Amino acid sequence: MKSFEKKQKADDQMVKRGGFTLVELLVAIGLFSTIVTIGVGGFARALRTERQAAALLAANSNISLSLEQMAREIRTGSDFCVTGSSTDCFGEPGLLVFNNANKKMVTYCYAATNGIGRIERGLGNGSSCGSSYQPITADNVDVRYLTFVLNGNMPDDSYPPRITILIGISPRESGLSSTTLNIQTTVSSRVSDS
């Protein structure tokens, strides 16, 4: 009798010390790994998103500065491509030649070097575009196109010169290089030509 009680006690102890069954272990590991996968994937995506957002912001501020510089000089400028056609200066797309407030001939133009498109500025009629002109956009933004559309730039059309600037930009960041932001704004010259 006594030995039977002892055996019962030992059985109880064994039950208390018993570990997980195989199924329990598999379920626990499965759930755990699923959650960790979701979590790690989410954080990896968060890091990528943060990098893309920063690149987009940098590209935007960059182009903002370039646009502001162009708009300022155009507002006080005169003689916009009067010798050329109504849309392009000297038959070249992506080129704007005019006289600035200091009566100097200035050119803004588009040039692509090493696969990165840039906006360049220089004195003269644009013949040195892509060689000795200074880029006014940084390397972290790829300018896809730069187009100027002119309205009212002829001296006898009874409208002040109206210059529409079209810029397409892509941030130079993996995953964002295929997205192009198409910007358009118009500047009216304060110097009346009529």
Place this chain on the structure above:
Amino acid sequence: MHRTKRDGQALVEAMIAISVLTVGFLGIVTLLSRSLSLNRTVADQYLGSYLAAEGIEIVRNLLDASIIQEKSWWKSGVIEGKDYAVDYTTSFQDGGFLPLSTGAPLQYNAATNLYGYDIGGKNTIFRRVIRVEKIGSDEMRVNAVVSWQMRGGGTGEVDVEDHFYNWRP
């Protein structure tokens, strides 16, 4: 009997704990994926502000043109309180009127990269109206309002206001 009860409790506890964790993680992941669409929102706002600035510049151009054409600082054909639609080519119509807004969105032509009206492009999400109001004998208030439907609901709006005076150098 005792054995069965203890084991079951452990499994249910574990599953509850894991599901609570899952709900928490899902919340974080949703938040992160929303920040991805925020990129798009930033780009839309950026473009919208440039389109609004364009509206003001075109009105400025038309004001200067009316001085050249009529020696008056504003065409008599423009009625205040109405919504006008101007784009980069807009000039005064017969009688000195401006085209009224029809509520149509701006179009984008992928071949020329231009935003405007009747340019043979696709409709964009942006709508732009110009409001003109004379707030004094020599002062005029011009609002260029660009509004658009944001992705994921809500309306974005940029309202640029400028005041023009009957003064020219």
